[in-house]
Amino acid sequence: MRSGLFRSGGYHSLVWLALSAWLLASPASAAPRIASLDWTLAETLIALDAPPVALAQVDDYESWVGLEAPPGATDIGLRTQPNLELLSELDPDAIVISPMFANLAPRLSSIAEVKQLAMYSGEGTFWSQSLALTRQLGELVDRENAAEALIEETEAYIA
Incomplete structure (x- = not known):
């Protein structure tokens, strides 16, 4: 025994x-460290509890969006001319842009992987595009469950 x-x-x-x-x-x-030149993408990342580490034109973001930028988000300058040296020092895992900033992708790609995500592609409905974008960002930041929860909360709110 x-x-x-x-x-x-x-x-x-x-x-x-x-x-x-x-x-x-x-x-x-x-969570992956994401830099965002696009404010819609930044807002969605914030809603997923994965705020960007870098954000373009923070002062204008705050006035336009009506919310403070996430604490710790570094202002990387103009959306159309981000400070590439500062962005490189921040060493993001990825940089998210909308098609409006596609011309910057070649320069940005020397710093980190660039993800071009479109909210307004003209394909499907605005709602279906919003769902797809939310899911794409959720996957990018390993927050798929948070993306689905955000979608469910939004659907319940507008129902």
Whole structure:
């Protein structure tokens, strides 16, 4: 007969407890660091609880959108002429732009992966485009569940 920790289930319980403690202590994978030149994309990232680390024209964003920029978001200058040196120093994982800023993609791509996402493509309805954009951003920042929750909350609000 075994005694102590090796009695029926004791050892397995200890292993499970140790494994659980290790998993809880392990840092969660950080959300990708995203820079945004487009305010609609930035607002959606904020709604997904994945605010951009860099945002173009912060003062104008705050006046136009009517909300403060997320704390910690670095102003990278003009949307049409972002400060590439500063953006490079911030070392984002990706830069999101709308088609309006597509001409910047070649220069931006030397800093990070560029994702061009369109809210107003002219295909389908505005609502279907909004859903697709929200899901694309959710996937980009590993917040697919948050994207679906945002969609559900919005649908409930407008119902």
